[in-house]
Amino acid sequence: MIGKIITFKSTFGHGGPENWSVEKGPDTWFFNKARSKFGAIFDLGVHKIDLIRFILNDEIKKVTSRSFTLDKRKSDGSFIDVDDNSIGIYEFESGVVGTITSSWTYYGEEDNSTIFYGDKGLLKIYDDPKYSIKAFLLNGDRIDYDIDHIQTNESQTNSGVIDNFVDSLINKKSSVLEAVEILGSMRAVFAGIESNNNNDTENVGN
Template sequence: MKKYKVGIVGCGQICKVRHAPEYAENPNTELMGFYDMNPDRAKELAKQYHCQAFDSLEALLTAGPDLVSVCSANTDHARSAIAALEHGCDVLCEKPMAVTLADCEAMLEAAHRTGRRLLIGHNQRLTPAHQEARRLIREGAIGKLLTFHTTFGHGGPESWTGVKDPWFFHRGAAVLGAAADLGIHKIDLINYLTDDLIVEGEAKLLTLDKKLPDGSPIQVDDNAIFLLRTQGGALGVAHASWTFYGQEDNSTVLYGTQGILKLYTDPDYSVILEHADGQVEKFAVGKITTNEEQQAGIRSSTGVIDEFVAAVTEKRPSCLDVDQVIHAMRVVLKAAQ
């Protein structure tokens, strides 16, 4: 089979620890080039992966990649993804897919109009524990879902990017803080796990602790708490935080009429099913890779790139398709207004 030629836009952390190495390991893809508005970053990766560094998005797209990953700052996602779709590429765009509802809808429209694939990098959907949890919920293990708590918190993007004052802290490049960076992962996850759909949301977004170098508060939220309601009637809370200055928390607990499902609450058992009659089942289905581990070079494939390539090759729907993921974006962006 002919290998797909891959171009990557944005050569920062997520490109380095996830996209570039996972394409390099995929037998059906070949990296052809990188573009970053910081040319040195593109050059460094082009050297490492023996391909070309481009000095503009247009130059990269004109060189004819089949697949494009968008790994740039949040406010650039819509522009780069739409341009790549219009050049006939299939696109994998990092989350949050965009920062305004209009941009999200324009990306969806561009994918439909061009007939190309647009997948969003919601890796949480693919972790073994979340796959197992989805299976258990579908089998009726907890009965009807009534309430849920879901959390994603760590020490903030400055530890992840290694930059003291990252663009994540600035309204111009990020628009939203923890709400869109981490909250989107978990709100989307609830839709996926439950086959239900969050249809109502309200949120409180605050900047509690993070400071810019001049001592003023960062320009976006460092904590967001969402109160959510699903179509099926369940009520839940999602907490997204950049101020968990200890162990990362990536847990979700779902409470149903027949039991409780606990995900990533225990270091050894990533899925714990507590039946209403008191029986407890524990499943060791893998840990979730933390930011600290990824930064230290401890990598485990997220499966996101393999899923993208397989969905394009097999022309089959994917759980990362934009049509599915856009629901959570609509809730987050509306609640965060």
């Protein structure tokens, strides 16, 4: 509908896991590097990477990423041990390029939006609380899809994914959550972390 995808931008940001974690408050395990290892990029970014890979049916080739600890502090007033914001540029094998932003400092309203820009229009996903997908076409047409609603930490619906996973374990059969499907996303996350550490662009390995 929107033609050849050229670029995209995707965001996953909310007020932080200290608001809903089992250990609420500034000393949540999410903020402890010894327990969580990484911050917002690992908690949130991987989901968006997975989504983009799935929709494009493509693999990430290169990543340029920067991670920051901008606002989150522990109970003693010092900055948390991990990133609370991460921004990455992702280059796909097909040539599509886009950005993914992960943030624990979106205070006031969660942002779970993804926008694909094609040569015939653009597609917005989870940009509007009423219409989960909206298409804006080059010819002036606009199409709103009222198919489900944005998932938030406060409002979750049953997608059936967990049931499918449990069923696959009990009955020893394949699941939609096969581990091999996430490898490309995990490689991209780790490439982003290396890019940040090396202040460089990293190739995504096989």
